[in-house]
Amino acid sequence: MQLLEMKDITKDFPGAKVLNGVHLTVNKKEIHALLGENGAGKSTLMKILTGIYTMNSGAIFYEGKQTQIKGSKQAEELGIVMIHQEFNLVPHLSIAENIFLGGEGPYARMGIINWSVLIEAARKFTEQVGLKVHPKTPVAQLSVGEKQLVEIAKALSRKAKLLIMDEPTAALTEKEKAKLFKIMENLVEQGVSIVYISHRMEELFQICHRVTVMRDGNYIDTLKITETSIDELVALMVGREVSERFPKTISKPGQVILKVHNFKNKALDDVSIELKAGEVVGIGGLMGAGRTELARAIFGLDPVQGSVSIMGQEGVIFQGCFKHPAEAIKHGLALVTEDRKDEGLILPFSVQGNLALPTLHARSRLGIIDRVKESEMTRKYISILKIKVSGPGQPVKSLSGGNQQKVVFGKWLETKPKILILDEPTRGVDVGAKVEIYELMNRLTTQGLGILLISSDLQELMGMSDRVYVMYEGRVTGHFTRDEITEEAFMYCATGGVQWEAQGT
Template sequence: MEILRMAGICKEFPGAKVLKNVHLSVEQQEIHALLGENGAGKSTLMKILTGIYTMNSGTITYQGKQVQIHGPKEAEELGIVMIHQEFNLIPELSAAENIFLGSEAQFTRFGKINWSALVNASRQYLEQVGLKVHPKTPVSRLSVGEKQLVEIAKALSKKARLLIMDEPTAALTEVEKEKLFGIMRSLIKQGVSIIYISHRMEELFEICHRVTVLRDGEYIATLGIPETTIDQLVNLMVGREVSKRFPKVKAKPGEVVLRVNNFHNQKLSQINIEVKAGEVVGIGGLMGAGRTELARAIFGLDPVNGTITLKTRQGYFQGKFKHPRDAIAHGLAMVSEDRKDQGLILPFSVQENLALPTLDQRARLGVVNRRQESRMTKKYIDMLKIKVSGPSQRVGSLSGGNQQKVVFGKWLETNPSLLILDEPTRGVDVGAKVEIYELINQLTSRGIAIILISSDLPELIGMSDRIYVMSEGKITGHFTHDDVTEEAFMHCATGGVQ
């Protein structure tokens, strides 16, 4: 029996048809995947369902009745609740306060909140999601996985019958992901239905019952998970055959470009690695293993003891970088894991973002040569196939995949000999992922050395020539592309030594 049917949904913005006759049907007690590339219309469809946008035409039938939803509050009153990829939590408030934020009236009498009743009521929801923390614990003290559980508890407090989860595992460890999946299965048994949005294809086959595919704002197909394959879903998403999800080209490594010697600080312990020209060296491990901390230390963002030996165009550098500008000057570049906060200035244009790290190369007496800047921008828009209306388009309005390409472009213009990629495909759709993988192949063919940090284990194994595994700030394993297995990797990632 259906809990939701969206039929013939159309949505237009000035000059653009975003949704064209889209359909979505969700059964009761079902986990239903909504799949599509960035820009396919998934977010717009969910914003219509939650009342943020008004559709131009179509119908929504919920729990057997045709409804019109005029805002998020109305959607929540119907039991339709969305958990966004970026948490809607206030770090300074407690878990209990976040759970009932906006719903305090039920605990209020004569203008005064009964805090004891609010805290006690929050306990049942924290227990329901298996989060064993005191309700008064500030959210700022919780891990990413624990924050995710607070978001779910918050949704349950609103008596959710239809839960929308957008990229819920993007920042979770494998252990946290499995815990989340267990909670999702428990919610289904309690009568909750779930719409699940994720670019991690393997997860769909682990947790979902059916999948609906959108492409370019149009409905393509709805399939039972047992009746399809990853390759078939990829082809439906991108509208063309993608022969390989990980089109790895075997490296022909050159001489050592980077050698890290005994790096150690509060987060790292006796790290020794090396990276050769033209190879991809993966850095893997569970969340909190120290992967990003290692990258930041190499790039001069965090203080560290130990030394690096780096082959530069001028010779060899030995020591450590005290500031990223020194690292950049010696041929290093870094695509950070959080492109929105650390990689881009969202209100700036595509051209302004591409130009930032190399402004001095096109400036004379403090005046930037805009003609050179425009030529540089066109070069990277064409080379990286960045989908933009023009160089002046605000970068914050681009899809995740195109934003990531802008980050790549700005660092490639620095002409690096070593490129550090920290979660380069997080929040990026399948089609854009393959384009990024092909770009990695192009870079290594030019002799550029790459450090690849990824929480996506198939990606890490599929695209790396060698892999170092980290656990609690230490290197616990080292594998080649040919001898690594998921079992051996996880053994080292959980503290076992190779």
């Protein structure tokens, strides 16, 4: 039985048709995947459903009645609630305060909140989602997985009938993901329907019942998840066959160009690794293993004991610890950070402004920037990286996730690095853009760059790395070649098992 039907939905923005006759049906007690590349129109469709945007034409039928949704408040009153990829939580407020923020009315009298009643009400929702933390706990003290549960509890407090989840597992550990899936199944049993948006294809086959595919603002197809495959869905998304999800070029590594010796700080415990020219070395492990902390320490962002050796054709060109990222950049390092929006980009700036940032000195004289050279550089990377933009002046915040990530790549490639550290380079990026990033990695290693690839996607690590180091609680517990690594061996080391013979590099 249908809960929702969105029929022939169109949406125009000045100069662009974003949605062109899109259909979406969601049944009661169903987990329905919404799939498409970045820029396919998924977010716009969901913003129409939640009352943020107004459609130009089409119809929405909800619980059997044609409905006009004229704002997010009305959507919530209908039981349509969206959990965004970036959490809408106030860190310094408690769990209880976040759950009922904006909905404190039933727990207040003459403007005074009855805190004991509110906290007890919050406890019922936290218990429903399996969050075993006191409702008075500030959200800032929670893990990412626990924050996700607070968002679900908040949605349930709004009496959600249709829950929209955007990339809910992007930053979760395997254990947290399994817990989330169990909660989703319980919600469905209680009558809640879920629209599930994710670029992690394997997840759809674990949890979803049907999938709707969009491409370039158009409806493509709706399929039962049991009657399709990853290859078919990828082809529907990108409009062509993708022969390989991980098109790895087998490299012939050159000399060692980076050695990390016995790194120690509050997050790292005697970590030693090495990287050769022309190879991709994966750094894997579960959340909290110390992967990002290792990247930050190498790049001079965090203090660390131990040393880094950078080698060139004539031997060691640097040994010690970088005191500042500028020193690391000077010696040929670049870091594509885990969080592109907060750490990798200045969102209000243009594409050109972001691409130019690390190398302003190269195009300026006496403090005056040569805008002609800057424009030439920008157009070069728009072409090389196939960045989809209206022009160099387009604000980077208006780009899709995949195109934003390409801008981050471009600004660092302009520094002419020899060592490229990639921290979750394809998180929140669609399948087509992922393949383009993988192909770029291949081109860079062919040119002699060494790449450290940090990823929570095990298939990506196994598919794109020549070697993989596995970390657990700040230590290296395993070291595998491409031919040696298996999922079982990885998880053994990632959960604390030690591959003793691999402790030397």
